Amino acid sequence: MKIRVVAIAIILVLSMSTVNAADWNGLVGIGLRGQFVSPLSEGGSYNKFSGNEPFMMGWSTEFDLKYGLSRSFVMGLAAGYSKTYDHPFNDKDQSYNEIWNKAETSPTKMTGMLVDLEGQYFLFPESNIQPYFLGGAGIDLWKLTTQDSSLSFSAWPSGNEYSFMDVSAKFGVGINFWLNKYWTFDIQAKYSYGITNVSADDDTIYYGDMSEWDKRAFQSFIQPSIALTYYFGRKIDTDKDGVGDEEDSCPGTPSGAMVDMDGCPLDTDNDGVYDGLDRCENTPAGAVVDIQGCPKDTDGDGVYDGLDQCPNTPKTAKTDMRGCPLDTDQDGVADYLDREINTPFKAEVDANGVGLDSDFDGVYDGLDRCPTTAAGAQVDEFGCPVEVEKPVEKITLNIEYATGSYEPDDEAKKVLDRLAETMYAYVDYSIEIDGFTDNVGSEKANRDLSQKRADAVMKYLLDKGVASYRMSSKGFGEDSRYAIGDNSTPEGRQKNRRVEIISLQE
Numbered sequence: 231m232k233i234r235v236v237a238i239a240i241i242l243v244l245s246m247s248t249v250n251a252a253d254w255n256g257l258v259g260i261g262l263r264g265q266f267v268s269p270l271s272e273g274g275s276y277n278k279f280s281g282n283e284p285f286m287m288g289w290s291t292e293f294d295l296k297y298g299l300s301r302s303f304v305m306g307l308a309a310g311y312s313k314t315y316d317h318p319f320n321d322k323d324q325s326y327n328e329i330w331n332k333a334e335t336s337p338t339k340m341t342g343m344l345v346d347l348e349g350q351y352f353l354f355p356e357s358n359i360q361p362y363f364l365g366g367a368g369i370d371l372w373k374l375t376t377q378d379s380s381l382s383f384s385a386w387p388s389g390n391e392y393s394f395m396d397v398s399a400k401f402g403v404g405i406n407f408w409l410n411k412y413w414t415f416d417i418q419a420k421y422s423y424g425i426t427n428v429s430a431d432d433d434t435i436y437y438g439d440m441s442e443w444d445k446r447a448f449q450s451f452i453q454p455s456i457a458l459t460y461y462f463g464r465k466i467d468t469d470k471d472g473v474g475d476e477e478d479s480c481p482g483t484p485s486g487a488m489v490d491m492d493g494c495p496l497d498t499d500n501d502g503v504y505d506g507l508d509r510c511e512n513t514p515a516g517a518v519v520d521i522q523g524c525p526k527d528t529d530g531d532g533v534y535d536g537l538d539q540c541p542n543t544p545k546t547a548k549t550d551m552r553g554c555p556l557d558t559d560q561d562g563v564a565d566y567l568d569r570e571i572n573t574p575f576k577a578e579v580d581a582n583g584v585g586l587d588s589d590f591d592g593v594y595d596g597l598d599r600c601p602t603t604a605a606g607a608q609v610d611e612f613g614c615p616v617e618v619e620k621p622v623e624k625i626t627l628n629i630e631y632a633t634g635s636y637e638p639d640d641e642a643k644k645v646l647d648r649l650a651e652t653m654y655a656y657v658d659y660s661i662e663i664d665g666f667t668d669n670v671g672s673e674k675a676n677r678d679l680s681q682k683r684a685d686a687v688m689k690y691l692l693d694k695g696v697a698s699y700r701m702s703s704k705g706f707g708e709d710s711r712y713a714i715g716d717n718s719t720p721e722g723r724q725k726n727r728r729v730e731i732i733s734l735q736e
Contacts, residue, residue: 253472254298254355258463259306259414261294265455267312267342269448271423285340285448288314292344294459301472302355306366308346315339336377338437343371344422348400356470360406368422370396374437394430394440398422398450414459423450469493499523529553559583589613600654602695614655619648621659625731627687628724636665636682638690638729646687649731650694660700660734663687668715668723669708681705687729 269285292310299305315336348366374392402420409415430441437447467474471483473493480494487495487504495504501513503523510524517525518536525534530545533553540554547555547566555564559573561583568583577594578586585594589603593613600614608616627642638646653659665684667676684703692698706712708726715725 253301253467253470254304254352255300256463257296257298257304257461259294259296259304259459259461261296261414261457261459263292263294263308263310263418263455263457265290265292265310265418265420265453267314267451267453269314269340269451271450272446272448285314285316286336288312288340290342290344290453290455292455292457294457296350296459296461302352304350304352306346306348306350306364308344308348308368310344312342312344313339339375339377341373341375345369345371346400350404352406358408360408362404362406364400364402364404364418364420366400367425368398368400369428370398370422370424372396372440374440390433392431392433392440395428396424397426397428398424402453411464412461414461416457416459418453418455418457420453420455421450422453501525561585599657600651602650610655612655615651618655619652621652621656621733621735623733625649627729627731629683629727629729630724631683631727636679636686638687642687642729643690646690647694650691650696653691653696653700658735661702662732662734663701663703664712664730664732665703665705666712666726666728666730667708668726669710669717670723671708673707677705677707679705680707683729687731 290312296306346368352360352362404418406416469483478493488506499513508523517534531549538553561573561579563583578596598613663684665680688703716722
């Protein structure tokens, strides 16, 4: 009972630790194996000794040489010496291959040189306890030597020998235990089945001709064994990335990450999450990802964070390739907020995307060339009254200025209103506004007054919505070169107190 408890405790301790487990790739092992050999499965036509196989349980010593080809697969070359005896006169009710026999009671000794080439596949290569399967082929060189002719059915004298060589297939299972970083202990059960006889001596021993396969005393044998093996060439791989510490340029690789030949993690899509850990391997460059390497899309618009130029788009909004809300009519109001989605281009709109029409003439502001059209006026496609005066080369405003005054009178304002409508309709029409005075007063005072008269007309047109860049003003004062009346008479002076509007169109 105590032995059983101790054995279970040892197995549990070994299974709880993985510090000695090895990646088999590149490991070289040299071991010594002790095993039992039990011939069995005689040929179907074997008829010596009432059909019972004559050979008993024997022993074998084997030398093992192993080399790891991969993480889990090891190739091995084994060479061993085995020995057993026969006892054909034992009780026929007893299975002979389960009997241990002494040399002095056996008429024949059988020895063998067994050479095997086999592969072993280890389960759980990272564990200290590693079940494995084995398979391979071997050359079995057997020798039968008579010991005492008085114990046999034959007249063969002692010391006669009979040799034969077989090719056999090898199958088996085992469990390997790592004792430390270099030593292992394993338990194995191997079955060898003869495939064919390669050669045999001409002499016949009393078991029959061993080259006749169906009359063989045995065709197979089992080999339960234990072994102690020393391994060297171990590559210490602290981060278990498949690259030994000595060659590993990136020794702290996370478990599961794929690495290059230098042991450095691969990140094919450059998203910061290593291949092998990355669940979304083809993330577009620049996209922000989560810890699993999958792109984030915080606003749910179908454009990944990091590529989304409008990261807070409402989920109901349709977006373009940049992740920005669509604005089909380009009015500055996104489609998901736009109540009038087909507003004409360049039309001014309110916060809801609805076109503005300040003068209610049916033409949106921004497109309306005459934005202050009187209510009810019939307008053209540009928002200007249909009956608009065409531009003229010169308009003279003979304003009834009082001496020293400069504001346009009511009659002049009517003319300027029509001029403003003309300028709304003819967007390429620009003007120069020139102011003049009579010769009453000083020359400087008259120049300043004429400038004020021209500026007053320009301001009136500005207030009507005419752009300033389309107008200029200049005061000429009492300059006699521009006088159109005689300053010596009241009538002549009245003519000279005027404003002229000159077209600048060619």
